Amino acid sequence: MPRPIPRRTVVGAALAALAAIAAGCRRRTDGASGETPGASGKERFGVVAHLERFPAADLSGILRQVSDLGIGSIRGVVFPWSHVEAPRGRWKWESADAQVEAVEHVGLEPIGHFGPSASWASSLDPNRETNPWGWSDYPPDDMAAWREYVRRIADRYKRRIRIWSPYNEPDNLDLFCPPRSPTEARDPAFLARRRKAFLAMQEITFSECKRADPDCIVLSGAFSVHGHVDQGFIPWLMDNGCGRLFDVFDVHAYDTLGAMRASVMLARRMMDRHGIGKPVWMTEIGAAVRRTGRGGRPFTPEDAAAFVPKALAAALALGVERVFWYQGCYDGASGRTLQDPAHSLITAEGPTPAAHEFARTVRMLNGCRYAGPMSAAVIAGRAVGHLFSGTDRRVLIAWAEAPDGLPNSPARAEALVRLQGRIRRLSLTQVPTVLSEEAGRA
Numbered sequence: 001m002p003r004p005i006p007r008r009t010v011v012g013a014a015l016a017a018l019a020a021i022a023a024g025c026r027r028r029t030d031g032a033s034g035e036t037p038g039a040s041g042k043e044r045f046g047v048v049a050h051l052e053r054f055p056a057a058d059l060s061g062i063l064r065q066v067s068d069l070g071i072g073s074i075r076g077v078v079f080p081w082s083h084v085e086a087p088r089g090r091w092k093w094e095s096a097d098a099q100v101e102a103v104e105h106v107g108l109e110p111i112g113h114f115g116p117s118a119s120w121a122s123s124l125d126p127n128r129e130t131n132p133w134g135w136s137d138y139p140p141d142d143m144a145a146w147r148e149y150v151r152r153i154a155d156r157y158k159r160r161i162r163i164w165s166p167y168n169e170p171d172n173l174d175l176f177c178p179p180r181s182p183t184e185a186r187d188p189a190f191l192a193r194r195r196k197a198f199l200a201m202q203e204i205t206f207s208e209c210k211r212a213d214p215d216c217i218v219l220s221g222a223f224s225v226h227g228h229v230d231q232g233f234i235p236w237l238m239d240n241g242c243g244r245l246f247d248v249f250d251v252h253a254y255d256t257l258g259a260m261r262a263s264v265m266l267a268r269r270m271m272d273r274h275g276i277g278k279p280v281w282m283t284e285i286g287a288a289v290r291r292t293g294r295g296g297r298p299f300t301p302e303d304a305a306a307f308v309p310k311a312l313a314a315a316l317a318l319g320v321e322r323v324f325w326y327q328g329c330y331d332g333a334s335g336r337t338l339q340d341p342a343h344s345l346i347t348a349e350g351p352t353p354a355a356h357e358f359a360r361t362v363r364m365l366n367g368c369r370y371a372g373p374m375s376a377a378v379i380a381g382r383a384v385g386h387l388f389s390g391t392d393r394r395v396l397i398a399w400a401e402a403p404d405g406l407p408n409s410p411a412r413a414e415a416l417v418r419l420q421g422r423i424r425r426l427s428l429t430q431v432p433t434v435l436s437e438e439a440g441r442a
Contacts, residue, residue: 043109044321045312045362046073047328047345048284051099052080054332059102065346066328067106069355070362074103075111075283075324077161079153082118086133091152100160111219111283112161114150114205115168121145124177138177139197147204154212163217165283166205169224169252170198171233195236199245202237206245220246222283225263226253234270243276248321252284255299257314258405260285264318279321285311286326287407288343301341303408305353306431309361310407313386313397313432316370325358364388364395364436374398374417376426381413383428396435400428 047066051074054062066074077099085091103110119127122138140146154164170176177194179185198221206218220242223234249271251263260282267280287307290298299307308325315323329346330336336347345355367390374385374396385398396419402409413428420437 041072042070042362042366043072044316044323045071045365046075046109046111046283046322046324047071048324048326049074049076049328050078050331051076051102052078052083052095056095056098056102058332059098060105062329063102063106063108065351067108069328069345069359070366071108071328073109073111073322073324074328075113075165076328077103077110078113080116080118080135081121081149082116082133082135084153085118085149088120093156096153096156100157104160109163110161111163111165112153112157113165113168114153115166117146124180126180137175139194139201143200143204146201147208150205150208151212154209158212158216162213162215163219164205164209165219165222165250166202167198167221170194170221171229172224173228173230175224191230191232194230195233198233199237199240199242202242202245217247218245219248219250219281219283222250222252223263223267225251225266226259234266238270238274243271243274243278246278248279248281250281250283252326253282254285254326255287256405256407257310260311260314261318264315264320280319281322281324282315282320283322283324284326285315285323286343287311289341291340297406297408299408301338301353304341305357307407308354308357309397309432309434310399312358312361312365313388316365316388317373317386319370361397361434364393364434367391368393368395374415376415376417379414379416381411381428383413383415383426385415385417392438394437397432398426398428398435399432400430402430 047069049062049066051059079096083095084093100110117136117138117140119125119134119136120132121140121142122128122136123141124138125136127134127136168175173179173185177197179190184190202221209216209218249267251267253259253263263282264280271278287299287304289301289304312323325345327343330344330348336342336344338347338349338352341347341352345352345358365388368388369390371387371389374387376383376385382401383398384401385396388395396417400411400413402411407430409430411430415426415428416423417426419435426433
């Protein structure tokens, strides 16, 4: 049996390794992650809020609370077709105008969201006869009607809304053109029909938004990637020219950092295969407080709070240009509480622990670029950390990663890091350690 190595030898070797790592990493302060110039302000951070579900009179109060989180953007200005054209040929703008005006009033940058469709527009919708003016998850039969819908909105709000999202999670079999039976879900002809329909909708949205405002940004479909999805959906779109119909590849991910990484890697892989180099955004990340387990263990409010700094740091480390938390505030139709907030940062009772962590992390990272993984000598466990650098400070966000990879599983790690000119020993758990130091100090 080998003789154990004395602890002082381990620490000594770790210190020597740390010095070498630090020497190399001190040079990585130029946004080497792939961020574009200027991608260090608060516009990188946003939340999702279902503004169309709130009475107009409540929008100002909701948006003030959301704005207080320190964000620069909001995804939530939604134009459901059944809201703005009902009945057919009669256009109603009161609700949409109220959303746009309220967001402008608090100074947030809005993402305008097209869809969902209207029941009257699709022969696939089982509610077409019973509720023709209802909200629909099915694509329209007549793409000329979709073009008219997009054109009117793009013209009405051009230059007030500069970012447009064509549809939410079109690859998700529960949210876009859902199969009406298990047999249909496996039918190649049905899958081809929904893919072709979305590609036509993306092309129309891109062309009409660019016609109204050539300088606007059009996202790809906000792809779910995970869950009950058509796995061939995104590859088929990219193989059929979708890459020329968006400015930003938009993906979603929830609950684990592994899911976030997989979503971003898929986006990059799809673009690389077609010689496309466009930014990646994540317009939905998050983790809901749950009483039952998902991915191994339930999420408590404290778990959700601990996930926030890790998720934001990991997204920026992956080179994601903008990241939006789902969701900023409770759904307008629900009365979420602090004990049962689901995904919400802000409930009917006020901000959650996750909201406080979100605001603190955004405040610390505003003005900072990703500078690389932390320079550390790990003594025990698995330590993960990321460094961010601004004109006046450096920020380290570090944590211990559990063997199962779940963000709320108990974990411990010991690491030596160089901070403020000296070597510090960090005892890390699954709850992240966030440290800041003044820039320019050795």
